[in-house]
Amino acid sequence: MISPLAYVDPDAKIGQNVDILPFAYIEKNVVIGDNCTIMAHASILSGTRMGSGNKVYQSAILGATPQDFKFKGEDTILKIGDNNTIREKVTINRATNREGITEIGNGCFLMEGVHIAHDTKVGNDCIIGNGSKIAGECILNDKSILSSGVILHQGCRVGSWTMIKGGCRSNKDIPPYIVAAHNPITYYGINAVIxxxxxxxxxxxxxxxxxxxxxxxxxxxxxxxxxxxxxxxxxxxxxxxxxxxxxxxxxxxxxxxxx
Missing domain, CATH: 1.20.1180.10 (Udp N-acetylglucosamine O-acyltransferase, C-terminal domain)
Structure with a gap:
């Protein structure tokens, strides 16, 4: 169901069984896969490639132009996999250059106010908590968990099965299977319970x-x-x-x- 109150560019490619609610905004050069839901006031911008089964909540902005002074206005890509939940006011920037890509895997849960910058790659089944900010060219491997208010410096890597506690700021890589806590951020033990x-x-x-x-x-x-x-x-x-x-x-x- 596509609401007559939504704007969907005629050149956008919309899959089967997609719900687009009133006041959603879908630009040209967008692909949305089957069984997705785009809620009111969400914006899916040029260059976004979305798989199936995704739910995008109110006021999220996907495919925004990168906040990078090297960006020269090229047509670049944001790729989103399947079965992701993208909550209110999440912003995800597309890549800076044609050779790059911003990528979200499958089964991720991005909570309210998350920002993911250009050329960052998020793996499968990741959870990113309210208000966390991920700078450009970061890598979050599969099953990583960021609690609320985490800030990652450009180019940081987070290992699989790692949990970062709320409010941490990091300009270093965070290895797999651990819990990271405190400011300055430190190793706090392994993620044994999860x-x-x-x-x-x-x-x-x-x-x-x-x-x-x-x-x-x-x-x-x-x-x-x-x-x-x-x-x-x-x-x-x-x-x-x-x-x-x-x-x-x-x-x-x-x-x-x-x-």
Missing amino acids: MARHGFNNEIIDNIAKAYRQIYQCSTSLPNAVKRIKEEIPMSPEIRSILDFIEHSERGIIALNKD
């Missing part, structure tokens, strides 16, 4: 804890901690994920909680 609820067995959780004990609690350098992990902890996809994340960190990882 992992256990989602089927991680005790042995895997224990090995993840041992790995982070080497990194954060053994008073040694990060290269030496990595060496000890490789020598002392059974290799698994989870341990490999930790090591790969550290190896590819350009900003460095967050520090230890010293309380």
Whole structure:
């Protein structure tokens, strides 16, 4: 159902069984997949490519031009996957250049007032809390959770199964499977409760804890901690994920909680 009070550009491609409520605004060069709901006063702007089963709430703005001085007015892309919930006043910018992309995966929940800047990539099943602000070119891996009011500096990475507590600000990478807290942001332990609820067995959780004990609690350098992990902890996809994340960190990882 498309309300006669909504504006839908004739060149927009709208899938089957899509509800577009009064006063929604859909520009040209937009693709909306099947079974989506676009609520009142939401704006879906040029360059947005949306999959199926998404729900976009009031006053959200998707595909806004990037807040980046390098942007020269090119036609660029925001890609949104399937089955996402995008709540009120969320803003997501499209990419700065044609070669780039801003991307949201599948099954994410973006709460009220979230901002996601240009060229950021959000994985699958992520939760981003009220008022969190994600700068450009960040990467949030699958299953990451940001509580309310989190601020990420440009280019930061967040590992899978990581939880960042409310109000944290980070200009460093935040490794997988941990809880991050405080300001300045610090390592606060592993995300054991969430992992256990989602089927991680005790042995895997224990090995993840041992790995982070080497990194954060053994008073040694990060290269030496990595060496000890490789020598002392059974290799698994989870341990490999930790090591790969550290190896590819350009900003460095967050520090230890010293309380």
